[in-house]
Amino acid sequence: MALKIYGIPRSRAIRTLWMAHELGIEYEMVEVAPGAEGSRKPEFLAINPNGHVPFMDDDGLVLWESLAINLHLARKHGGALAPAGLAEESLATMWTCWALTELEPLAVQVMMHSFMLPEPDRVPGVLSTALANIQAPLLVLEAALVKGGGFLMGERFTVADLNVACCVFYLRMNPEVLAFKPAAREWYADAMARPAAQAAFALRGD
Ligand SMILES: N[C@@H](CCC(=O)N[C@@H](CS)C(=O)NCC(=O)O)C(=O)O
Structure with a gap:
């Protein structure tokens, strides 16, 4: 399953989108706006109980916190952007x-x-x-x-x-x-x- 990134580019989801583009990985963007009409709806609170975007599902691993997601993606996909050692x-x-x-x-x-x-x-x-x-x-x-x-x-x-x-x-x-x-x-x-x-x-x- 492709990486799913929940959020919209005009939110902290831009951080994860930038990282995904750096790594050249495939992703699916699930448009979820910040707030009551999006990230705070029950179906999204069930994934990220903080009510915020972004969050992601990477083959069953669910993470929130934009910068933690970036650390995960860098570690997983390696390359020059990833920490070496x-x-x-x-x-x-x-x-x-x-x-x-x-x-x-x-x-x-x-x-x-x-x-x-x-x-x-x-x-x-x-x-x-x-x-x-x-x-x-x-x-x-x-x-x-x-x-x-x-x-x-x-x-x-x-x-x-x-x-x-x-x-x-x-x-x-x-x-x-x-x-x-x-x-x-x-x-x-x-x-x-x-x-x-x-x-x-x-x-x-x-
Ligand atoms: N520390 C979190 C903050 C996430 C955050 O506050 N996202 C905002 C959009 S940029 C949000 O979803 N706000 C909606 C709300 O608070 O209802 C991260 O970096 O992912």
């Missing part, structure tokens, strides 16, 4: 946990309060605090890329780069946050220019 497994896990805890929450606040929420719901104070606080993790990213020769591990683009870049995507309307971080700026531009990223993000239609 224990040290890289651990580094990929570290960068993924870092993306989810240190970077994504602030990046989501920046995105919501700069362009995603309807204007009356945007809170300038939340945005300015998030923009100030996100400098710390972005400087960590910059330093790691300088040290790693342009990649987060193993001197090549891997699932660690992809998982972190997915969270930097939330800062796309605020490119000024990457000012004075040339390594991060170049790394992110190169990541988004990859043919697999282009093919996956084209599915969003934006």
